[in-house]
Amino acid sequence: LLLPLPDGHDARRILSGVKHPAQVEAAKDAVDVAVRAIEEGDVLLLGEALGMGQRSKATISGAVPRRVADFVTAVLGVPGVSGCKVAGAGGGGHLVVAISGDVPEVVKHLREATQIEPVRVKPDLRGVRSEGYV
Numbered sequence: 001l002l003l004p005l006p007d008g009h010d011a012r013r014i015l016s017g018v019k020h021p022a023q024v025e026a027a028k029d030a031v032d033v034a035v036r037a038i039e040e041g042d043v044l045l046l047g048e049a050l051g052m053g054q055r056s057k058a059t060i061s062g063a064v065p066r067r068v069a070d071f072v073t074a075v076l077g078v079p080g081v082s083g084c085k086v087a088g089a090g091g092g093g094h095l096v097v098a099i100s101g102d103v104p105e106v107v108k109h110l111r112e113a114t115q116i117e118p119v120r121v122k123p124d125l126r127g128v129r130s131e132g133y134v
Helices: 013-017 021-040 043-058 066-076 103-114
Strands: 002-004 083-086 093-100 119-124 127-133
Touching: 002 119, 013 127, 021 043, 043 083, 043 093, 066 093, 066 103, 093 103
Parallel strands: none
Antiparallel strands: 002 093, 083 093, 119 127
């Protein structure tokens, strides 16, 4: 799923904060896991990859504003969410959310937790395509 961040997100804050090659390496490791997850159709592994990517951003001082970190925490607290990551900062910022289990129930709880209408997306090795509002 894709959730727009309430106040957007600025990629320059992340990119300007990269000071150590280990930060880039952590993000690269997440990509390798995500590719495997997509190839295998494993949503739990995809959630793990998203979480790895989000944690790599958190190592960059000031890259993830408190309001965004709080939003991520709220989403991760929803039962059935297996991981999430801030992405698409050039388009205003979104949270990519991997879910498993009873999709309508998870979506209902996400709506309640965020007051935002999620968009269903389908990831593959060519990118992510919208399948419309859930």
